[in-house]
Amino acid sequence: MTILEINKKLLLMKMHYFIGIGGYAPFSPFMATIAKQRGYSAVIVGLIFMVQPIPGLFIRPVIGVITDKFKCRRSAFISSTIIIFISIWLLSIIPGTTSKAEINDLDVVKSPLFWLFFAAIILMAMCDTIKNVMEETICTSLLGVNKYLYGKQRLWGSLGFGIFAIISGACVDWYSKGQEYKNYTPAFTISLVCFFCDIIIVSNIEVIQNSSIKYVASDLTKILTKLKVRTFLLWAVLFGFLMAFITHFVFWYLEDLSTIFHPEKKSWMKTLQGMSVIMRCVSGEVLSFFLSSIILRYMDHKTVFSLSFFLFSVDFFLYSTIRNPVWALPIEVINGFTFGLSYSTAISYAAILAPTGSEGTLQGIVGTAICGIGTPIGSIVGGYMFKHLGSLATFKILPIIALILCIAQMTINQLTIRGRKNANVHSQCTLSIETTKTNVDDNNTKF
Template identity: 45%
Template sequence: MKMMWQRNINKNLLFMKMNYFFAYGAYAPIVPFISTIGKQRGYSAFVMGIALTALQIPSLIVRPTLGSITDVYKCRRFMFLAGEVLFALVVIGLVFIPGATASEMIDDKIVFETMLFWAFFCIIFLLCLGAVIRSIMEDTICVSLLGDNVNNYGRQKVWGSIGYGVVSIISGASVDWFSKGKDYKDYRPGYVISFFFSIMDIYVSTGIKVVQVKKNKTIGGDLKNVATDFRVIIFFISIICFGFLMAFIQNFLFWYLEDITNLYHPEIKPWIKTVQGLFLITQYFLSEVPLYFLSSFIIKRIGHMNVFSLAFLALSIRFMLYSLIKNPIIALSVEILHGFTNALTESAAVAYAAKLSPVGAEGTMQGLIGMALLGIGTPLGNFVGGYLIKSLGSIITFRLMSIVAIIVCIIQATMSLIINRIYRHEDNPVQTS
């Protein structure tokens, strides 16, 4: 006879939580360090901005296409596992790609003529492709498992933040430890940790039950109705703006940290990867975890789109604080805002997309959201961020982004008020025929 607690456990959601933990644990040693790995190789912020922009091509093309294909052919499980396997294989490639260091920045034109840069770029491109494939399937499967309880998405995704935070500090400390006595950072310990978590993720994911609802009507007709809804248009524009601004933090925050360390606190340089690991554990473990748990409550109280207004305000504050602080240890306190600018917003976006989606087109809708965020907003942020940081420096660039964020906040909040006034009597955001 099973115990009461055993009967109350949703096995599928348990495996989903474990998947998020191991998947984001696999990301932690690599993804946040891509720009600084390039910096160590002598690539300028502009070069890395272009590279990071190109890395988002899979998000622009693959996300909506893959979502539609898996909706039509009912192959979410296969593509989910395929993305995980590709990611794991590419991590092995990172271990063996020749390392490179440079004492100063290499001329941009020369960088693009070297085979080593293109080998590095291709490996990272495939890594991002694997991450894109598994992430869209992961969120779609999670939303399907939750059903009418989609606002509880944050309680599943929170385990990704826990994995990311825990692994990031372990990985950062390992890289610093194995780099003792060297004038460069040896990232191979992080790659090994990433590979281990990738294998565990594949193993756990095989236990997740994937159910797809059969669709009798054409998905294209339903999505046409969705795409012409004013609320959906504002939602997508908000997603693009959010991706643009978050790109500066996701891909250039560590660049900024290394800049202020070199300028004001060179004594911290030997342990900079550990410090960066502390930033990640603060972001994902101390900040995101509480906000993921509270996301359902907050979204129900203030609404999906008002969450975006709150996020843009928090982003403006973050950027301004970054531009004023000169000590990386003190800058660590700013990361307590990360949950408002990432976890809460992501939960609102996924839940709102699921609410807008026609039955049977969940994968397509999540793919379109991913395209807006990672295929349009983030690439624009990467390109503009790389150019501005090379031209103005990271500190002035972050101050400028603080002004941009508050302007976006005001405009987006105004649009939300208009939407609430126009559609306040409707329960369902989008009606499909």
């Protein structure tokens, strides 16, 4: 392939990541503050984000098995994108977008508008789960033996997310000028346009799925019984747990900083949050996704997770030290690098481990560990901590938690490596004894 020649198969995949992931940026980073503006407490918001990924706990492995067995990845990919478009439209038209005071939790759960809001989020999350499994499976299949290049495809999603976040954040601030509350109509409009375009793109992506290869569940079972795979899934769960605080509670924390220390910045808070996202995605995630192929050549996947947990500790510590929300911008670079490195490691390692024909199933299991187990636990824990300890105290505790997880993960890794070495030595000794015994028996026979 010449320098100017374009791989058209991967070009469409890059366009999908840019539009399909970027389409969430206008509203997804602001969901916690959107819910807060509706009068929902931190506990209610935490419950929403806890329940949101739970359907994915069952959908991810099931959709992987179904699409592997019945060879229907294309249909699942297109259908999920269409339903996401409908879900976002539903979110944009639900009334009751503002409340002057925080509503009592019992009154919230009795409100039909809350359940409509909740249902739209759950429907979108379910279909996003399907879309996520399909896009990762299809992308790694298109890469063939070059699965370590996954990060160079996925970085376009981070680029799109960052660009659309800053555009939509600025549009929301401009559209809400002079109003007491933020009006998110421009954000939802931009998102709907993105997903309409994405439906067209995913309909034209080539899906490689060999119909002659049979799905064999026993091959996958053998993989999942290995200790290294089980510990890898545990680290994926913990990664999801820590990411829940970044994804769902950082903007809440920044708004509290603005309210307490810098109220003059509240008028352009959405622009600042959009700038925060673009710093995270463009400066951090894009760089880490690009470098992940190089890093994974020289570091094993578990060591990369150790580095990620340490960086999480650094992220949370830096957040806990600031009083001006503007200083979150440089911190987001480290934050984005941490996410991109961890995520590309998880996806590429799952693609390497997966038996032929079971790629979608294993991607679904890894996604379940991150988003179906780790993120819900982090969401409800985060909501509880914000409600009872406050956002500032929570972010002082988080660096300690992340550092403890880092030390524990490194310790378990070393114990696992030593155990594997001892097992190899034992098997080699056993083989040597058996070989010696066989030679002696042969000599006795000759004698």
